[in-house]
Amino acid sequence: MDKQAKLLSSRLFLKLRQVEVVLNRSVLTWREADKERKRSSGISEAAHGRSVQVCEIVAVGRTEDGDDKRTRKSRKEAKRHSQLYPCAFTVSFVMRTRQHQWRCSEVTFHCNDQELCNQWVRVTNEQLSLLTNRPKSLLVYINPFGGKRRGKRIYEQKVAPVFRRAGISTDVIVTERANHARDHLKTEASLDKCDGVVCVGGDGMFSEILHGLVSRTQTDHGVDENQPDAELVSCSLRIGIIPAGSTDCVCFATVGANDPVTSALHIIVGDSQPMDVCSVHHDDIFLRYSVSLLGYGFYGDLMTDSERKRWLGPARYDLSGVKTFLSHNYYKGTVSFLPAEGNLGNPKDKLQCRSGCRICQHKPSSKDQHSEMSDKKEKSPKGDSGDWNVIHGKFIAINAATMSCACPRSPKGMSPSAHLADGTTDLILVRKCSRLNFFRHLLRHTNRNDQFDHSFVEVHRVRKFRFQPQHHRLDSLEDLSEPLQKKGFSPICSAQTTCSYSAAHSSWTCDGELLPHAAIQVSVQCQLIRLFARGIEEQQEQQQFVFEDPCTLWPLEQSTN
Numbered sequence: 076m077d078k079q080a081k082l083l084s085s086r087l088f089l090k091l092r093q094v095e096v097v098l099n100r101s102v103l104t105w106r107e108a109d110k111e112r113k114r115s116s117g118i119s120e121a122a123h124g125r126s127v128q129v130c131e132i133v134a135v136g137r138t139e140d141g142d143d144k145r146t147r148k149s150r151k152e153a154k155r156h157s158q159l160y161p162c163a164f165t166v167s168f169v170m171r172t173r174q175h176q177w178r179c180s181e182v183t184f185h186c187n188d189q190e191l192c193n194q195w196v197r198v199t200n201e202q203l204s205l206l207t208n209r210p211k212s213l214l215v216y217i218n219p220f221g222g223k224r225r226g227k228r229i230y231e232q233k234v235a236p237v238f239r240r241a242g243i244s245t246d247v248i249v250t251e252r253a254n255h256a257r258d259h260l261k262t263e264a265s266l267d268k269c270d271g272v273v274c275v276g277g278d279g280m281f282s283e284i285l286h287g288l289v290s291r292t293q294t295d296h297g298v299d300e301n302q303p304d305a306e307l308v309s310c311s312l313r314i315g316i317i318p319a320g321s322t323d324c325v326c327f328a329t330v331g332a333n334d335p336v337t338s339a340l341h342i343i344v345g346d347s348q349p350m351d352v353c354s355v356h357h358d359d360i361f362l363r364y365s366v367s368l369l370g371y372g373f374y375g376d377l378m379t380d381s382e383r384k385r386w387l388g389p390a391r392y393d394l395s396g397v398k399t400f401l402s403h404n405y406y407k408g409t410v411s412f413l414p415a416e417g418n419l420g421n422p423k424d425k426l427q428c429r430s431g432c433r434i435c436q437h438k439p440s441s442k443d444q445h446s447e448m449s450d451k452k453e454k455s456p457k458g459d460s461g462d463w464n465v466i467h468g469k470f471i472a473i474n475a476a477t478m479s480c481a482c483p484r485s486p487k488g489m490s491p492s493a494h495l496a497d498g499t500t501d502l503i504l505v506r507k508c509s510r511l512n513f514f515r516h517l518l519r520h521t522n523r524n525d526q527f528d529h530s531f532v533e534v535h536r537v538r539k540f541r542f543q544p545q546h547h548r549l550d551s552l553e554d555l556s557e558p559l560q561k562k563g564f565s566p567i568c569s570a571q572t573t574c575s576y577s578a579a580h581s582s583w584t585c586d587g588e589l590l591p592h593a594a595i596q597v598s599v600q601c602q603l604i605r606l607f608a609r610g611i612e613e614q615q616e617q618q619q620f621v622f623e624d625p626c627t628l629w630p631l632e633q634s635t636n
């Protein structure tokens with residue numbers, strides 16, 4: 076770290092102890108002033124100093140009498156002390172606790188010079204005002220019915236007070252119906268007055284905000300979303316997610332925790348995590364956007380069944396999961412995909428996407444991507460099929476994971492090395508196999524074993540793909556040689572029985588919503604949106620922070636506790 080000039084340096088009091096407090100452009104530090112006493116008492120110096128990065132300071136302000144929280148035991152002493160040093164200011168800052176969770180911590184410094192106190196508040200605030208990535212005004216949508224119906228309470232009790240402390244103004248809308256937030260964002264919301272949109276709810280609510288914001292951006296720029304090859308315009312506003320649903324996968328994958336206060340703090344410090352979005356079309360009709368999982372076959376059937384059991388609450392997913400697994404259906408169709416050439420990673424490389432991910436930073440520019448597509452089109456006389464890989468087969472599941480899809484239940488996720496912002500999606504094809512083998516594959520989503528290390532599973536990192544189910548067509552001779560057993564009106568082919576006609580098809584689940592068409596085209600829109608997040612931080616980053624003081628090197632304990 077470069078040596079930086081001190082902006083301020085003073086001896087102040089912290090809980091009756093004199094501390095030397097230093098502010099430079101990037102760090103605020105304090106340590107006990109009486110170093111000699113510490114050395115002789117054998118107490119490590121590191122235990123008596125702290126540093127906070129300026130970019131992780133939430134707010135600073137003068138402390139009025141009684142604001143300083145103390146224990147009853149120390150109150151008397153504190154009273155005497157505050158008579159001696161009546162002026163005080165409080166710094167609120169991010170403190171990392173366990174498992175990627177953040178808390179807002181506070182430290183109050185005392186002195187007997189009002190002017191000095193004001194100077195500290197003024198200069199620190201000046202540094203904060205230089206952080207232009209921080210939002211000042213937010214548009215907040217709360218789904219009062221998401222998850223355990225605690226969205227409103229979570230926002231009011233845990234999030235609004237921290238926003239207030241950070242001086243963020245908010246315009247709060249409690250939704251009155253499904254798609255209220257999406258429609259409001261699409262047409263009515265005055266977005267030029269805000270610096271970001273906050274979603275309080277689960278993945279379904281996030282999807283509403285995503286659709287509203289992306290559609291609004293395309294409308295404002297005259298882009299037709301129905302054109303599968305249209306280059307979509309990235310959204311300028313960031314989205315913050317306050318997790319308050321029964322599934323909060325997007326929040327978990329981008330922050331590492333499902334915790335409202337942590338998310339609020341990521342919003343306050345103005346984090347920015349770009350994210351890829353898949354656009355899904357059927358012919359020239361736009362269907363939906365997806366940021367996490369597009370699933371056909373197993374997951375499509377599971378979601379279809381669970382929709383019928385909504386009354387069961389979150390338990391419906393377990394029940395439908397077991398039922399779908401026992402049905403053991405497979406589907407015939409053709410998958411075509413455009414591999415992500417030039418991408419630095421691959422789905423099996425075990426390089427997980429983390430904060431500051433090297434692979435996501437190396438994203439192809441839209442110009443490069445565009446010329447890559449044009450090249451391929453030129454090579455192929457019939458449209459762009461020449462460089463596409465084409466696979467015909469019988470699939471138990473076809474999944475496209477645009478992020479790892481990690482969640483507390485599946486800590487590594489559907490595709491552990493998928494990246495948030497590299498312009499690709501991981502296409503996972505699970506071919507027809509025995510029930511036991513499929514069970515083994517599913518089990519690997521919950522443990523450390525490689526879920527792609529099965530002969531019936533293949534995975535490709537792709538920029539685009541298409542799926543065409545096999546409809547009402549006479550099967551190949553090979554299939555006709557199998558016993559002919561028509562399943563009446565049942566829409567599903569089972570692996571136990573064999574159909575002569577594969578009229579059957581599954582449905583696609585697109586981030587938890589069912590699509591009305593089985594034949595789809597999917598195109599990854601590189602870094603179309605940005606979230607108020609920074610990706611999952613490496614654990615060791617959180618443990619210790621050694622920084623270079625303007626004068627000397629202090630191995631200080633960071634704001635981790």
Ligand SMILES: Nc1ncnc2c1ncn2[C@@H]1O[C@H](COP(=O)(O)OP(=O)(O)OP(=O)(O)O)[C@@H](O)[C@H]1O
Binds near residue numbers: 218222278281320
């Ligand atoms: N006021 C409202 N009334 C009814 N539905 C709403 C309302 N506001 C939003 N929704 C819808 O509720 C759905 C579920 O919301 P959300 O994702 O917040 O909670 P969830 O419990 O995680 O969802 P799921 O039940 O899908 O797991 C969303 O698809 C959203 O469109």
